[in-house]
Amino acid sequence: MAREFTVGLLQFGSTLDKSKNLEKISSMLKRVNADVIVIPEYSMFPISTLTPEEVFNLAEYVDGPYVTGLAKLAREHSTYFLATYFERAQRPKVFNSASLISPSGDVLTTYRKVHLFDAYGYRESDYMMPGSKPSDVIQVKNVNVAVAICFDIRFPELFRTYALRGAELVLIPSAWYRGPLKEETLAFLARARAHENTVYIALAVQYSPEFTGRSMVVDPLGTVLLDLGIGEKYVEFKIDVDYIHEVRKALPVLNLRRPELYQV
Secondary structure: OOOEEEEEEEEOOOOOOHHHHHHHHHHHOOOOOOOEEEOOOOOOOOOOOOOHHHHHHHOEOOOOHHHHHHHHHHHHHOOEEEEEEEEEOOOOOEEEEEEEEOOOOOEEEEEEOOOOOOOOOOOHHHOEOOOOOOOOOEEEOOEEEEEOOHHHHHOHHHHHHHHHOOOOEEEEEEOOEOOOOHHHHHHHHHHHHHHHHOOEEEEEEOEOOOEEOOOEEEOOOOOEEEEOOOOOEEEEEEEEOOHHHHHHHHOOOOOOOOHHHOOO
């Protein structure tokens, strides 16, 4: 029997009001059947109009009211929830964090973004400290799941690490800034990371005047199975996880690696 797994992607634009963002997330989750819900990066609030000190003051710890509010939604809907938030680090810096919450509301693991977005004139490193390790590969239902955040998608080493550790699905909360060819860039990066590692990719992206939207699910051959396009919406999509075995039989790239040749 095939392992079916349903991913819920919530695409919306956050504001500087954390409580209103929680209310919006809650209101968009009217009927939930997903095994895991993914919300975008910067869901707590966007940072472009704020100073590092202001971001730090608005940030919380994992047991603060924002993550606690998302944990309440996980309990209400009896599902896993990938919560994104700014976690206080060394003043005035924060971590860009994502915590996987169980249906009982417990934080199972936390990933802190390791590749900070210092490109295209943006400097996340003015606000944030990088995480120090890849995410855990953790079993959600019967699927091996890993986490990356937005700009991480440009670093194939991270995704290869996940695949070699047994990941079958990588969840990627994102706030993908608008700009020339940026939507096309997001799509080909997601397709490349999925195809070269023969894993599923699920992206939840902010949609606003600042961010592109275009949340998506990509299969292990790099085919975009779901594209949320524009607008604020919540969509669930069922994947056949065992399809990975079929793909890896035809395309055994992980087994054909020559790591002894890859030394720098």
